[in-house]
Amino acid sequence: MKRAKLQAAIVGGTPDDIEQAFYEALHNADIQQLMSCWAEEDEIVCVHPGGPRLIGPGAIRAAFEAMFANGSVQAFPERVHKIQSLASAVHHLVERVEVITPQGAQHAWVIATNVFHKTPQGWRMVAHHTSPGTATDADAGNKPLVLH
Template sequence: MRKKSKLQAASLEGDADEIEAAFYDALQRGDIDKLMACWADEDEIICIHPGGPRVVGATAIRATFEAMFADGGAVRAWPERVRKTVCMGSCVHNVLERVEVLTPQGPTNAWVIATNVYHRTAQGWRLVAHHASPGTTSEIQEVSNAPAVLH
């Protein structure tokens, strides 16, 4: 039986948007307990960091974020543009993230595309998958067949 932190066992109210906001806030603060409270209590939750392997399960996912947060670090990532698909008990967010990275020349922005999948669980909406692409320093353009002007 897995031991849960008090925050993970607590109910987070709200919708997928609020869980996503809590997830990015926890990334920026380096708050592992708050970050893990956003995840579903399922064995098959997955996380793929840019260029990394598929990480399965809460223990493995927690370890990857703990490594990122080591020595007081945090991930400076902001969701800039979000496309959403909502269907009853599931919600998929495709997110253009602006990530601040440190280079030898100083801080610069990189752009990452992430897909966050949320399910409505007994504890409320929770993250079941986070998949982030490798970043680029040039802003990612969006290709769409949606009209540029709505009437």
């Protein structure tokens, strides 16, 4: 069943399916799955915390391959706020990232915006923008989870 859902995300799916496949790809250090979440466009863009703006699939792939050379990325999307129209969707969220330190597993917080467009291949990511966050961002608790 999970494999069928993943296949639906790769073939078309919803923005939620593509986002789930994206984070699964990070957890599994699976560059093929990760890149299949992105639109096949030269203008896609990605920004990692403190990093440069990466434009195009080649630059984005190279950055994630370099990350995966150090292992998988255990990023967990939380507090997702969604805005969706007929052909685009924006998900703004807090990523809880597990970081291994000499003292054991610790959590870091990243603020992320994922933008999806409906393409001929179905919904695909066109932008992933992250910046450093704080534990306060994760605890900013009493706001609605979905924006309409």
